[in-house]
Amino acid sequence: MSAGDILTCADLAIGHGDRVIMDRLNLSLAPGKILAIVGPSGCGKSTLMRALGGLDEPLGGKTTLMGVDLNASRGQQRQDILRRTGFLFQGSALFSSLTLRENIEMPMREFLKAPHREIRQLAEYKLALVGLADAMDKLPSEISGGMAKRAGIARAMALDPSVIFLDEPSAGLDPMSSGRLDELILRLREAFGTTIVLVSHEVPSILRTADFCVYLDPDTGTMGAYGPPKSFLQAGQPPKVHAFFSQARFD
Amino acid sequence: MSDVATGLSSARTEVLADGTAVVTIGGSWNQDSSLPAIVVKGDRVRVVAEGLADFDSSLPAWLYANFKNVRHLDLSALPVRLQSLVQMAEKASSADERPPHPGFLEQFGTWGLESSASWGRAFEHIGHTAIGFLRMLVGRAKVNWSDFRLELQTSGVDALPIVALLGFLTGLIMAYVGLIQLRLVGATVYVANLVSLAMTREMGALMTGIIACGRTSTAYASQLGSMNVSQETDALRALGINPIEYLAVPRILAVTLMIPLLAVFATFIGVFGGMVVACAGDLSIEQYLTQAVRAISFKSFLVGFIKSIAFGFIAAWAGCYRGSVAKRSALGVGEAATSAAVLGITFIVISDALFAVIFNLFDL
Incomplete structure (x- = not known):
């Protein structure tokens, strides 16, 4: 853990209600890096991501995002931190009554002082970045799952966030679309220097994109491993972690 | 710059x-x-x-x-x-390359085509519902009977308080308005006839039908619309179960059975509401009840009862129909709920007018 880290957590405990599902979580991430959270279904990956992003309160421990202690931040300070992050939810969570363009414009209208024309320009650019220039005026119900994911990423990027959280971005996508999405994530990081935290089951995608990976072990209720994802395939890793990555890779 | x-x-x-x-x-x-x-x-x-x-x-x-x-x-x-x-x-x-904005004529034409298609779908749904009922009668339909029991409770028993309140206030208002005019000719005793006849033939069934549209139609449209969004209706189809038989038939049956009972209840409460006003001023309870019993004939009761059966069917069908064709989005579910209430109330008023003509022809 170093002073320049954009995201850290120390002895973090997460769960639902009062029930702890993971604790003793310690990790840190430097700006511009990509962290993947992996583990079996139901182990608390999305819950951890929400806690790291400040959407949910952890049950214990400390989380620091962009130098701000999330436990201590309330009200406006918390809003300011959330404004500097972007989220892609599992189901994309696009506003169904708005077109894709309006979905992207919505946070801009709320937070930016730029004139209407420039907001429109920005929204069109963000949609073009994710390859949806031709679908700007469509409603979310009129597009495919892969397009909805990309539109969700465009909305997450609307305010040029420092950190983007992606919950299963390639789930349910065909290998080609999944590959394109990985490419997009890498290009966004390269171009904007954005730090990315993603939850994923897709080992090939994690190997392609992530700099670091944390494996959550539901049996021990804490991190099973933390490091570069390629190292998880090598000998010397905990057997469960090695098996998870090797099995998924062959799948 | x-x-x-x-x-x-x-x-x-x-x-x-x-x-x-x-x-x-x-x-x-x-x-x-x-x-x-x-x-x-x-x-x-x-x-x-x-x-x-x-x-x-x-x-x-x-x-x-x-x-x-x-x-x-x-x-x-x-x-x-x-x-x-x-x-x-x-x-x-x-x-x-984007399509040009359509002109007025094109928009009007599109609206006409969409409207006629919508009416077509509505009649198709009525047809499927009728077939569903027939299949249920011969025991070939897969009907969710647990939904039926639940809907008897939610659309019937749970609606008693609001039906009582609105029925009472309807009778009360009619008595007030009636007394203003009847006092002019010294015939205040006939306020009992006015209230009891209006409640029995018309207002009991109509008010209950409108309450059902606001309460039950919207609920059904939301339920079935949400099931559309989450692809539950597709899952039923994939299992070889007709969603109209499984979801719509028990709901429509429950409401069609409960609304007439609620309408009878609303009628009696409305007559009571009229009595409160009439007896607070010009009439005694005996006078009011005597006149009311004289005014209510079996024919009037039958007219109100038949209407309430139809209104119950319309309210439940409107909700099920709009829910089943709802767009797969939160907006679509909201639109379905709104349009279910509008469709139900419109159809109820239209059918009420048709009933008036038909009953007049048969001297009922």
Whole structure:
């Protein structure tokens, strides 16, 4: 853990209600890096991501995002931190009554002082970045799952966030679309220097994109491993972690 | 336009002898500041940076918006990161490929076609519902009977308080209005006839039907619409179960059975409401009840009862129909709920008018 880290957590405990599902979580991430959270279904990956992003309160421990202690931040300070992050939810969570363009414009209208024309320009650019220039005026119900994911990423990027959280971005996508999405994530990081935290089951995608990976072990209720994802395939890793990555890779 | 000296975003254009437009950008670019406006003609543009400070996505967005349709765009003089940000944006199809905004006649025609298709779907749904009922009667339909029992409770018993309140107030209002006129001719005793006859033949069934539209139709449209969104109705179809038989038939049956009972209840409560007003002023309880019993004939009761059966069917069907054709979005579910209430009330009033004509023909 170093002073320049954009995201850290120390002895973090997460769960639902009062029930702890993971604790003793310690990790840190430097700006511009990509962290993947992996583990079996139901182990608390999305819950951890929400806690790291400040959407949910952890049950214990400390989380620091962009130098701000999330436990201590309330009200406006918390809003300011959330404004500097972007989220892609599992189901994309696009506003169904708005077109894709309006979905992207919505946070801009709320937070930016730029004139209407420039907001429109920005929204069109963000949609073009994710390859949806031709679908700007469509409603979310009129597009495919892969397009909805990309539109969700465009909305997450609307305010040029420092950190983007992606919950299963390639789930349910065909290998080609999944590959394109990985490419997009890498290009966004390269171009904007954005730090990315993603939850994923897709080992090939994690190997392609992530700099670091944390494996959550539901049996021990804490991190099973933390490091570069390629190292998880090598000998010397905990057997469960090695098996998870090797099995998924062959799948 | 702002300039480099002030540190704000700036852009200026000059045209070279060979027709190439050179756009020089500089300053600091961020999403919160106003961006410069430029006009560039020609299909050959070179963008260069001069005194360019920090920038966020507003600069690549500005470049993309202004030059996306330029055939020969040279960005090689820009920082590599900025080039990459502009090149990442895939070219949008040109604006003239978008369909033109339809004219009034086209819009009117589209509306007409959509309306007729919508009516077609509505009648088709009525047909499928009727077939569902027939199949249920011969024991071939897969009906969710647990839904039926639940709906008897929610659409019937749970509606008693609101039906009682509105029925009482309807009788009360009619008695007030009636007394104003009947006092003029010294015939206040007939207020009992007015209230009891109106409640029995008309208002008991009508008010209950409207309550069912507001309460039950909207609930059914939301339920079935949400099931559409979550593909539960598709799952039923995939299992070989007809959603109309499984979901709509038990609901429509429950409401069609409960609304007549509620209408009878509303009628008695309404007559009681009229009595409270009448007896507070001009009449005794005995006088009011005697007149009321004289006024209510079996024919009147039958008229109200038949109407309430129809109104119950319409209210439940409207909810099930709008829910089943709801768009797969939160907006679609909301629209379905609204349109279910509107459709139900409209059909109830139309059918009430038709009943008036039919009963008049048969001297009922």
